[in-house]
Amino acid sequence: MMELAISTADADLVASEILGGESERCAVLFASRVDRADGGVRFIVRNIEIPSPESYTEQTAVRAELNPAFVAKISKNARMRGDSIVFIHSHLDEARPEFSRIDDLGENRLADFLAVRMPGVPHVSVVVSAGGWCGRQLGTSNPIKIVSIGERRDVLFEPGSCGEPIQPIFDRQVRAFGEAGQRVMESLTVAIVGLGGTGSVAAEQLAHLGVRRFVLIDPDKLEPTNLNRVVGASKGDIELPKVEVAANHIAKIAPEASVKCVQGDITRTRIARELIPVDFIFSCTDSHGSRAVIQQISYQYLIPCVDVGSILTAKNGRVTGIHGRIQALAPGLPCFSCSGLIDAEEVRRDMMNEEERRLDPYIQGAQEPAPAVISINSTVTSLAVTMFMSITLGIPSEGRYVLYNANRPSLRSVTASQNPTCYICSPSGVLGRGNSQALFTRND
Template sequence: MVLAEDGVDYVAGDRGYRKLTASFVADNIDVCAEEELAYLAVHNHGGQAEVGFSRTDMASHERGYPALLDINDGVPVGALVFATGAVAGDLWLGEGERAEIAHLRVVDRPQLTLAPGPLPATLVDPGYDRQTRIFGDRGQAVLKGSKVAVVGLGGAGSLISEYLARLGVGELVLIDPDRIDPTNLPRVVGARRSDALTWLRGPRKPTFLRAVGDRFAAFKVRIAARVAREASSTVRVTAVPRSVLEPDIAAMLTDCDHIFLAADSALVRRLVNSITHQYLVPHTQVGAKVSVKDGKVTDIFSVSRMSSPGSGCLQCNGLIPAWKLTEEATSPEQRRRQRYIQDDDVHAPSVITLNAVAVSRAVDDWLMAVGGLVEPAASRDRWVMYHPMTDEFVEVDPAKNEKCLQCGSTRFARGDGAALPVLMR
């Protein structure tokens, strides 16, 4: 953001009341062209709850923006005008396309949705009566208009998906390449023995039958999609049984309103962390862990970590360790050679109630933010861990490293101007 200095860059106009100087516009459009950034001129009008451009504003756009669009090599240019509680926008998108903005979302706690005028209060499904008593019809409409992704549909992710569907979220994007395993049945919501083909995969079954079961068991995303559609007759579900690290799948996250990260992979954490700060899409990392040493449980915790664009990220706080990135990026055969113990088939302890604690906190935090019920004094981002062995809650204010390559200036708000850390095969 570059502020125009009154009387120097913002002066008396020739055709209207005020104008930006030609040199100020030229300097900044050159920076945008060099760095592949959109150019938006921003000013404000008086009043509240409703705003629009004046005829003088629109005439100046039509005179100047075609040339700015050419200088910016087709990367969008345009303008925003604010009033108290309202915003209007005129965007020039290239190839003769021009659009007004329907709304502008301020990604914070609470989340704000601004439009050129008051959002209409629409009647919602009476089945959501108990919720509308909290959020109102407009709040329920915000949920219906939300597009939310869940990455990882295991024990935690399957709960998140069902919660979101029951809350009335309009669109879900579910991503997980894995098929259901018999050991997942106690934790994955809605999973059936028939989904896991348990009669083919018992330890006493011949190897070839177990292989058939492994190959044809249901994908976790298909189970989650079934549960979501049973919970909501209106939810739109995109179930993707592939890795989010594939470039075209990662791109599906960039226009979501929120991402719930329930996959315990350093590579996936790094990717979602990058999308949050590069495309301004908040995410919440959710999980539960049981630590065991010498056959004894040493620690149990559930965790919920919401990250807003520009806040301290997972990388800043040491939650994407380099050694784990390296290990995950190697082939299975290389990993086996590097390990002293062949432990690929040794699963970490887990139980559904630990996942439920983390998920309830994570979805509640998101719900309060989009519903506008966060108190002003509440922290913007506070990570919470619960240790049931000691009945202790630990709250952490995430650290912020200004030189971080994930949430710092090299990636922040760059959109398509920076490459995502996906796997190219």
């Protein structure tokens, strides 16, 4: 299935620019392409151009046609960057939009023109009305799913959405978020980075919820000291890769689930690229280097992410503090850098290999392991899974940056401000750049 991903802010901008008025209007988007987990293609919207009134040859209540000079100009810009072009036009009626006979004719001419100028590059056609969105590959009848990514992941257009009957085991969930919500769960490919005390809980809960496609990433093997908190693990699993332990646990809950196990370090390019085809990321790692890579991919490829962190402090055998943080990353939300949660020196160390770490004068001895207890991990991970459901299903739970303090106890939603020129989460950063921007990862 082909999919078009656009930030919610861009989708709102397009709608406000082209809807309303007496005649149809157009918007042009530039999008890069990546392969999806299901074998399809994902178009990632990078930027928008709104044609001026002089850019049209015709503009009526049933037709809007851009002039050849304008189309030549945008195709030149797209060709230079290897982008696809998304042609959007409005329909004036309030009904759910459909492509008209006039659209078919105009599009075929456009597709022929672009096939000569940009051979082999697929483009997209979208109609927007007050009744919604509708998309297809330009000059064809192949439908394209459209999703907007922001504080929520909204499916703006879902072609032919009736599928297999829903399994009876999901009866109680269908009563909560309907068949449509259950189908969303089953349609998503979810990556979990880190399969320890929090990631294993996320894997278990997502399998119960009905997620059926997973990418699990972790470099480590299960150690005896993990058995107090890695759910689904037992003594017989010691020395197995953590990704395999989690995959086995998912298989017990959902034998039909497809799970890709990636045993490796997310700070390495080859491993990091495994995240690009997914629909959602759970960041369950406590390393600064890993989080730096995950946030770049999340914003650059418009993939929503929830990050989970918990800190339990103890002194002389007494717990002194229990804190948790659950934070979503998506266009319009501040990244870790804006939230002051990335330490450049820590990132530098996390990116090193064994040899470099041994030679680095600032790293001495092994790091002391942090205290960890299952109930704290489960509390924060459950909140993260609920945040995931709020983002993907719209269940009422508005916090996107939530802090937990067990002592008070309190759970509060906080905000961080977004740096308007942030190199990650702002339009002048990597936001929406797709494959045109290299990852800040290592190739060894």
